[in-house]
Amino acid sequence: MISVDGPIVRKIRLDLSPPTDTDHLGDLDRVWRGLDAHGITGVQTSLSVVAGLSEILRAAKFRVVATIAFVPTLTLLSLEPTNKASRNFALAVDLGSTNIVGSLIDLDTGVTVGEHSMLNPQVEHGDDILTRTHFCRRAGGLKRLQSQAVRAISLIAAKLASREGIPASNIFSISVAGNTTMAHFLLGLDPYHLCRTPYVPVANCFPIVCASELSLDVHPNAPVIVLPNVGSYVGGDALAGVLVSGMHKQEKVSLLVDIGTNAEIIIGNQDFLFVGAGSAGPGLEGDSVRHGMRATKGAIENITINPQTYNLSYQVIGGGRPLGICGSGLIDLMSELFSNGIIDSRGEILFPAKTPRVQKNAGVAEFVVVMAEDTKTGTEISFSQPDIDNFMLAKAAMYTMLSVMTESTEMKFDELDNFFLAGTFGGYIPADKAVMIGMIPDIELSKFRLLGNSSLEGAKQILLSVAALEEIKQIMLAVNYIEMNESQDFMVDFMAARFLPHTDINRFPTVRNFLERR
């Protein structure tokens, strides 16, 4: 008997008895009878499968492997001779606006056998989502964005399949987690109303479609699940985070922040889930910092300043000479500049400074992170006063959102059971440094849990468990959206957070103690 929970696509071996004079049941009905013996009934299928059935059954002497999808309804996707049966692979996709990451999973073992990421080719039509949304007003614009997303996923599938030595047609299921707009692009749904009041998506819960409907180059009958979202601002990527954290099943209240281009904050437990979203990413991910960059090869991802010599030590992703600084590097840098007294609590670069790395360039104060001779481009990597100001706004926004969301549940930060950090950025966030600059609250460090790319992880979990798919739909239904900008306290809180760590130092006892000891 087949277990109730399990992968959304499963291979069932059928040793059928061939027809005889006293048993001339139809070929398809014979397959149904075989599946029935495994407790699988009410299966549907398409003509494409039925058309080749008789020949396959006879060539295989009625020993076949049926590939069955368990969602959206029980469906026979393919039938193969047992001795030539393919394995059961699935593709989990994190469909980011900048990067698309795919994981190839062997559904029989649950093992991830490969991962591949590529730049989202849609950046050609705008780095930010709003520009791409406007591009959809042009004739053929949406179609173009859709086919770019489809081709990128197909390319990732092809790459991973070829590495594993299988044809891409052995991929029998796909799940995709992305923000609401990216999901719309992929499914060819007009995002027009997503960015207009009252911000309504075409769908929160998308129909499960066939790979062939989207022209995805995997098995044509493969079900493609695009994770649900809650309105414009809370995408399937954020809901995936909740799924992965498990916070929706716990008695104690946790908070999850998913930091991407937007930041989504979810607070709750088994009884309630509040979600709020806001733009915090650009400043934190380096977009509004001159030498900021994504966490890819060449990015400085962590920095320490020697308190005696003021010399810097840092690590570069992938090794070699640095190209710029990614989010976690920027947090480290801000924290180190502050704790070493190079910037003050307003984020102002101090003159005279304790290190010659502080200089003025065309009248603008800046801190030289890497000298020109040590960089990949041959020009120095610096962190200027405007960069710092932008970063201050971003970190203040982040703290304020966390604060507003937590207060909306009439809780205090230190009452939280867990503080989950998600997103590719969240995978590397140095919590102690982020506390130092007042970006995240000053709570026990052990309560911070890094979820890494929970969007991709959630997509994987759904492929591996029919129950998980049901669970994320329940999460979607449970979530209540909180409009944070409507909070009257937001601006007051925000202004107060534009200090290092905060105008109210008592909120950050660890930092206060450090500063007093210094």
Add this chain to the structure above:
Amino acid sequence: MISVDGPIVRKIRLDLSPPTDTDHLGDLDRVWRGLDAHGITGVQTSLSVVAGLSEILRAAKFRVVATIAFVPTLTLLSLEPTNKASRNFALAVDLGSTNIVGSLIDLDTGVTVGEHSMLNPQVEHGDDILTRTHFCRRAGGLKRLQSQAVRAISLIAAKLASREGIPASNIFSISVAGNTTMAHFLLGLDPYHLCRTPYVPVANCFPIVCASELSLDVHPNAPVIVLPNVGSYVGGDALAGVLVSGMHKQEKVSLLVDIGTNAEIIIGNQDFLFVGAGSAGPGLEGDSVRHGMRATKGAIENITINPQTYNLSYQVIGGGRPLGICGSGLIDLMSELFSNGIIDSRGEILFPAKTPRVQKNAGVAEFVVVMAEDTKTGTEISFSQPDIDNFMLAKAAMYTMLSVMTESTEMKFDELDNFFLAGTFGGYIPADKAVMIGMIPDIELSKFRLLGNSSLEGAKQILLSVAALEEIKQIMLAVNYIEMNESQDFMVDFMAARFLPHTDINRFPTVRNFLERR
């Protein structure tokens, strides 16, 4: 609340509340919420419907009509503005090997608004099914037969829609009843194993497909139901007959004979259903009679011979001069020739005869039915000794099959509650005359019930009732096939039946009494 039974496709009017700042549910989810209020939950849909949804909802101010298919799973087929909503039409098809008949049904009222029939264009590749089955071995053969069936159905749909003043895209469902091979052709399934031991179809119960999957020119999302069959010989057309007769729900045992190119005989009640099939049609439908023809315009459909003058009176289908004689006309003719002593109980034309209409033509005895000057072609319509001999074989086969089937249940003919006659032929069969020649048993005339084209009628019933579709599947599962040729008594019975009415005259008391009185 929606009623549980009803048409397989229904239109549901939804007056949805538009999104507001406090209700930014997705557009599709809003439609689901509206359907939920009608008790319709768990609906699925395709991207083609979702893609246009937002625009339609807003143009229609959220007053829309949803077209919902109830099989194979709840599916949203289309969404239209209430003020421009189409009506809900369906097409029932009797897919005969010679003629294809379609009925257009208004599913909201249940009324058949039009009927149209055309020659099955597949006859180009053989009049009989076996020749067409062989044609499928050629490259592209099956594809060709499939597209001919599809185009014929599309043509019928177009014709009926245009008569009704609607576009064919207002047809949201189709059901098709045909024999097993015709169903395979339509679905593009290889009939190879249908005519080879152990005579296994690709499927007994076919998957419900989308019109677009078959390239049928109706609404692309329309579900297409092809009625199930029981093996090679008992098609959906015959099962439709059972459904229409209601014999499967009665306590008393009935017999149903469906006369087409093959004859299918079903005997049973609510507890059992036995079915047998055999070739009887050709002789009865006129194929092996020189001037025989189908029951179409120009066919003589009933004949009386004046016992005094031996003059003939007859009716011609559609009026005008006759072209030939159809099945019911042949039964009349045989019966009249016999009861007037023009042929003897062996079917031999008597010389000297009581009428100059009996003549020899190139040494072959014949009876002139219509003089050359009174026919449409200008050549006489006659009924020769070989014609009579062929007809005698066919009527003997028919009686023997009825007899074997009835005996297989250990019943006698006069214990039958009803004797249903189905098929286009069965719609016009003169029961008293058929008894006279011993083609059907001599039971109370009131027990004969003419079902007409029950294949078409069954297809209609399935469109009008989800329960009827379930019912025909139950009929399919209940039916047991009886191989009549395996019966040792068959040849003995058959030889005995090659007399008028039968070698055992006591089986036909009505005829015996008539002959004794004569």
